[in-house]
Amino acid sequence: MTQAARIPPFQQFLEANRRTVHRFLSVAVGPHDADDVFQETFIAALRAYPPLRKGDLLDRWVLRIASRKAIDHHRAAARRPIAIDEIPDQGVVTAEPRDGDLWSAVRSLPPRQRIAVVHRHMLDRPYVEIADMMGSTEETARANVYQGIKRLRELMG
Numbered sequence: 001m002t003q004a005a006r007i008p009p010f011q012q013f014l015e016a017n018r019r020t021v022h023r024f025l026s027v028a029v030g031p032h033d034a035d036d037v038f039q040e041t042f043i044a045a046l047r048a049y050p051p052l053r054k055g056d057l058l059d060r061w062v063l064r065i066a067s068r069k070a071i072d073h074h075r076a077a078a079r080r081p082i083a084i085d086e087i088p089d090q091g092v093v094t095a096e097p098r099d100g101d102l103w104s105a106v107r108s109l110p111p112r113q114r115i116a117v118v119h120r121h122m123l124d125r126p127y128v129e130i131a132d133m134m135g136s137t138e139e140t141a142r143a144n145v146y147q148g149i150k151r152l153r154e155l156m157g
Contacts, residue, residue: 005055010046017059018042020123021066027118028070030107037073041066063123064133067115074111105155113148120145 008016021041025034044065052058106114115134119125125133131141 007049007052007055007058010049013045013049013058013062014042017062020059021062024063024066024118024123025070027103027106027122028066028115029073033073037066037069041069044069060129060133063119063125064135067119067133068135070115071111074114102152102156105152108155109148109151113144113151116141116144117148117152121149 007013018038022034022038025037025041028034029037041062045062048065106117109117112134116130119130119133120127127138127141127145130145131138134141134144136144
């Protein structure tokens with residue numbers, strides 16, 4: 001029988017995972033919102049930390065929280081009103097990224113595809129971990145990455 005890894009003090013846990021989580025969030029929600037979502041992530045982790053009993057896989061656990069916070073952020077942003085000076089007579093179509101900027105293209109992906117692509121290609125996470133962090137199946141994680149990359153190729157092509 002193997003002994004489960006000890007739970008480190010929260011400060012040590014935060015220091016060990018802050019870089020990876022912030023890097024992930026910088027791409028997943030953008031550099032302007034990353035700090036806010038980072039704080040939300042670690043506040044949620046702090047609230048859920050005391051009852052934890054196993055110290056292994058804490059990095060995956062906190063990235064799962066960060067993934068969900070990033071998706072929540074995108075959903076909330078989609079519902080927020082946008083301030084404008086004048087109301088146009090016709091509907092406005094937002095332009096697709098044409099400037100060759102990869103980050104603009106990544107930001108234009110739907111939230112679940114963006115999160116999956118960032119986990120896979122920025123953090124080099126295997127599909128089984130992506131599925132676990134996103135609360136989905138491995139097939140769904142693969143599909144989200146595939147569709148996200150396909151869309152990026154269309155936008156950048």
